[in-house]
Amino acid sequence: MGLREGVRKRTAALVSALVLVGVVIAGCGGGDDSDGGGESAAESSKPRDVTVRLDWIVWPEHAGYFVALDKGWYKDEGLNVELREGHGSGESVQLVAAKKDTFGTGNPSALVEAAAKGAPITMVADPFQDSGYSAAYLPDSGITSPKDLEGKTFAGVAGSPGYTLFPAFLESQGIDPDSVKTVTVQAGSEMTGLSSGRFDAVEWNSFAAPLSKAAGAGEAEVFAYGDYGIISLGWGIFVHNDTLKDDPEMVKGFVKASLKGWEYALENPDEAAKIMIATAEKSTIDEPTMAEMIRGLVPLTHTDATEGQPLGCMAVEDWETMIEFEKKYVGVKDPPPVSEMMTNRLIDGCEA
Amino acid sequence: MKRGLSGRARAIARPLITVAVLLLGWELWVQLADVEVYVVPSMTSTLEGMVTESEELLPAARLTVTETLLGFAIAAVASVALAAAFVAWRPLEKSVYPLVVTSQLIPLAAIAPLMITWFGFGLMSKLIIVFLICFFPIVVNGVAGLRSVETEKLYLARSMGASEWKVFAKIRFPAALPNLFAGLKLAAAFAVVGAVLGEFVGAEDGLGHIVLESSGTFDTVLVFAALMYLIIFATAFFYAVAAVERVTIHWHVSQRTGGEQSTRSLLTTAEAAR
Numbered sequence: 001m002g003l004r005e006g007v008r009k010r011t012a013a014l015v016s017a018l019v020l021v022g023v024v025i026a027g028c029g030g031g032d033d034s035d036g037g038g039e040s041a042a043e044s045s046k047p048r049d050v051t052v053r054l055d056w057i058v059w060p061e062h063a064g065y066f067v068a069l070d071k072g073w074y075k076d077e078g079l080n081v082e083l084r085e086g087h088g089s090g091e092s093v094q095l096v097a098a099k100k101d102t103f104g105t106g107n108p109s110a111l112v113e114a115a116a117k118g119a120p121i122t123m124v125a126d127p128f129q130d131s132g133y134s135a136a137y138l139p140d141s142g143i144t145s146p147k148d149l150e151g152k153t154f155a156g157v158a159g160s161p162g163y164t165l166f167p168a169f170l171e172s173q174g175i176d177p178d179s180v181k182t183v184t185v186q187a188g189s190e191m192t193g194l195s196s197g198r199f200d201a202v203e204w205n206s207f208a209a210p211l212s213k214a215a216g217a218g219e220a221e222v223f224a225y226g227d228y229g230i231i232s233l234g235w236g237i238f239v240h241n242d243t244l245k246d247d248p249e250m251v252k253g254f255v256k257a258s259l260k261g262w263e264y265a266l267e268n269p270d271e272a273a274k275i276m277i278a279t280a281e282k283s284t285i286d287e288p289t290m291a292e293m294i295r296g297l298v299p300l301t302h303t304d305a306t307e308g309q310p311l312g313c314m315a316v317e318d319w320e321t322m323i324e325f326e327k328k329y330v331g332v333k334d335p336p337p338v339s340e341m342m343t344n345r346l347i348d349g350c351e352a
Numbered sequence: 353m354k355r356g357l358s359g360r361a362r363a364i365a366r367p368l369i370t371v372a373v374l375l376l377g378w379e380l381w382v383q384l385a386d387v388e389v390y391v392v393p394s395m396t397s398t399l400e401g402m403v404t405e406s407e408e409l410l411p412a413a414r415l416t417v418t419e420t421l422l423g424f425a426i427a428a429v430a431s432v433a434l435a436a437a438f439v440a441w442r443p444l445e446k447s448v449y450p451l452v453v454t455s456q457l458i459p460l461a462a463i464a465p466l467m468i469t470w471f472g473f474g475l476m477s478k479l480i481i482v483f484l485i486c487f488f489p490i491v492v493n494g495v496a497g498l499r500s501v502e503t504e505k506l507y508l509a510r511s512m513g514a515s516e517w518k519v520f521a522k523i524r525f526p527a528a529l530p531n532l533f534a535g536l537k538l539a540a541a542f543a544v545v546g547a548v549l550g551e552f553v554g555a556e557d558g559l560g561h562i563v564l565e566s567s568g569t570f571d572t573v574l575v576f577a578a579l580m581y582l583i584i585f586a587t588a589f590f591y592a593v594a595a596v597e598r599v600t601i602h603w604h605v606s607q608r609t610g611g612e613q614s615t616r617s618l619l620t621t622a623e624a625a626r
Contacts, residue, residue: 090568097390113570117390155473155554158561159568183473184561185554189465193554196469330569 047080048250053092055106057085058280060207060293061235062105063272064127068261070275077253083279088187089235090114090159096240097121103254107131108233108319108342109161112326116335120241123342125255125312127262128234129303132296133162134222135169136204136212138194143201146173146223149180152200155193158184161232162203162225164330169225194220207296214289226300231321234300236314236342244343252346259312259347266301266311269294313350314342393573401577408574409562413581416559419475419547420589423482427543428536431487435494435528436520445495456488461549468554478550478558485546486539490532497531498524530604533597540593544586 054062065083068074074081086092089106090113096104097119104121111123135154137143143152149170156163163184167177185193190202191212204212204222212220225232237258239251265272273291277283283290302308305315319338326332335341344350379395381387389397402409434452438445464481471477501524509519551560559578566574 088568090570094390097388110570114390117570117572118388119390119570157568158564164569181556183554183556184564185468185473186465186552189468189553192465192469198469198472331571332569 047075047078049080049082050102050250050254051082051084053084053095053101053104054086055089055092055104055235056087058276058283058285060290060297061128063265063269063276063290063294063297064258064262065105066261066276066279067265067272068257070279071261071264073257073260074254077250077257079250079254079257081254088159093119093121093238096238099240099242102239102243104238105235106238107161108236108314109164109322109326109330110159111236111238111341112323112335113330113332115341116332121238122241122244122340123236123238123314124244124251124346125259125344126233126236126314126342127259127312128236128297128300129306129314129318130226130300131161131232131234132206132208132224132226132300133160133165133232134204134206134224135162135166135201136190136194136209136220136222137201138218139221140218141200143221146170146175146228149201150175151179153181153183153198154201154203155183155185155190155199156203157187157190160187160203162205165225165230165232165325166203168230168325168329169223169228172228172230191220207293207300209296210289210292211285214286231303231318231325233314233318233322236312248346255312255346259310263311265294266298309351310347310349312347313344316342316352390570390572393576397573398576398580401573402580405574405577409559409578409581412557412559412562412578413585415557416544416547416551416582417585419478419550419558420482420543420585422475423479423546424486424539424543426479427483427486427539428490430483431490431535431539432494432532434487435491435498436525438491438495439498439524440516440520449495452488452491455484460484460546464549464553467550473554473556477554478547481550482543482546485542485549489538489542490535493531493535493538494528497528497535500531501527529597529601533593533601537590537593537597540590541586544582544589548582 052065054065056062058066062083065081069081069083084101086095086104086106089110092101092104092106093110093114095101097114108123108126111119111121115121135146135149143149146169154166156166163182166180166182170177170180183199185199185202190199190204193199194202194212195218204220206222206224206226209220209222212218237255244251269291270287272294273287276290277285277287285293301311303315303318305318306313316338319342323332323335323338326335344352375395378392382392382394387394393401438449460481467477467481471480505523505527506519509523514522547558548560548563551558552564555561559582562578563575563582566572566578
């Protein structure tokens with residue numbers, strides 16, 4: 001190989017490397033303000049297309065949105081809503097932060113974790129001040145009190161509050177978290193692991209007990225973290241801060257219709273279950289089980305701090321408690337102030 | 353000689369330059385496009401995380417490495433034995449080979465959660481997943497390699513009174529080595545993926561476990577730091593297998609640039625048969 005050829009080859013390699021870098025920068029820089037929530041609200045006559053990224057496949061914690069869609073309450077607010085299945089609160093937080101979806105539903109804890117890393121999102125309503133996260137065990141396991149978990153194996157889904165708050169629950173009962181072996185598993189394999197005896201306890205939601213029976217695992221017993229003073233706020237609605245700033249009326253309309261849907265769903269679980277399964281077309285849960293689980297959501301709507309307030313109102317003190325747990329057990333550092341992560345101002349009648 | 357040395361230096365420098373350009377591109381992109389840390393952390397913060405979090409990452413890496421190497425070793429031994437059995441006894445190949453192929457058509461990710469239920473969340477389930485991922489390329493390449501012996505060589509050996517075992521050990525097996533190493537290198541690349549897959553569906557520790565846990569809480573720096581550990585290990589493992597290949601079959605055409613091989617190969621054949 002001659003000198004000139006060598007130089008030419010090296011130059012070519014350098015140029016192609018620089019082109020690659022350029023393409024990557026251009027491609028990613030442009031993606032920031034693509035589709036999603038940021039359109040103007042000028043055309044109010046035509047229904048606005050908005051998408052909602054649910055935190056999971058069609059699940060009881062989505063009943064209100066399906067009801068609102070089915071009853072046409074989103075249309076009444078000038079919204080053409082598309083409900084999209086998701087895979088975890090973390091994913092819906094990321095998609096909304098990236099403006100790939102207008103709204104998202106999910107755990108406030110996921111929002112706090114993302115906001116601490118700079119994700120510009122705000123929770124605008126939360127129908128559930130408790131998520132019912134629990135440690136579930138089988139009745140014949142010999143476990144009767146939290147103390148019995150010592151020396152046992154507990155399995156949960158990485159990142160889920162049911163997993164991250166487990167040590168908080170143990171410590172609240174004077175149990176050393178290190179005395180229980182904790183394992184992460186894929187979402188969906190908790191119950192099979194429990195019924196096959198691989199795990200002595202798994203993370204679960206109190207309202208999902210009927211599902212374990214339907215899955216043949218028997219009626220699992222639970223230690224609901226909420227009963228032990230552990231705050232684990234349930235699935236709320238969040239938006240990108242730009243959407244909230246540019247289009248508060250649209251967001252308000254969405255919140256209003258959603259909460260109306262939730263009130264109806266919690267009063268009429270059977271009808272809500274029917275609507276969900278008919279709308280979703282595919283669901284792994286049968287109608288009676290879904291209805292029973294929606295019924296199980298009813299006690300989760302309020303904490304002492306929000307008692308007596310309209311559905312969806314959140315309490316700053318509950319958030320602050322949750323954030324303390326997040327700092328201690330998840331390692332969240334420097335989250336923004338609560339007022340920048342949640343607001344009640346789009347719901348009429350909230351105290352704060 | 354001088355030329356040879358600079359050639360080797362170039363061979364090492366080239367991939368390093370590629371890596372350096374990619375790392376630089378990564379850093380530039382994150383800095384210039386102002387990418388938020390929850391989307392992608394910068395290269396520098398990832399490197400920093402690799403050091404500051406090493407107390408957590410190193411023991412996890414040790415576990416993942418153990419799972420990978422042990423699973424790979426078991427797969428290598430079992431697959432070579434199976435390939436030899438296939439070649440030695442056709443009816444076995446006819447009846448079992450289709451099963452081997454079918455086993456690869458089942459998406460492992462789909463049954464991995466069941467593996468945890470069947471074999472627990474400890475080392476066993478990871479070894480089985482790594483084994484299942486590794487054994488196919490080794491068996492397929494092994495069978496092809498063991499079959500690839502020129503019949504003339506076999507005739508020559510037999511005419512000189514070599515036993516079946518001797519033919520296998522001295523002729524078939526060495527002749528199969530280039531193919532076998534191709535299979536082993538493929539398996540080495542997949543093995544790490546298998547171990548991580550196993551850790552994803554259920555584990556107490558390991559790099560895959562850390563990736564899952566930290567991505568669940570938006571600790572992207574830790575996700576990327578763990579991924580870097582995985583990449584470094586996987587690359588080192590692949591090149592280690594390649595190095596063993598270079599030492600073991602230095603005589604093979606794939607490892608040489610010169611052309612003095614064929615006569616020597618025939619000579620060794622005759623020698624081996626004696």
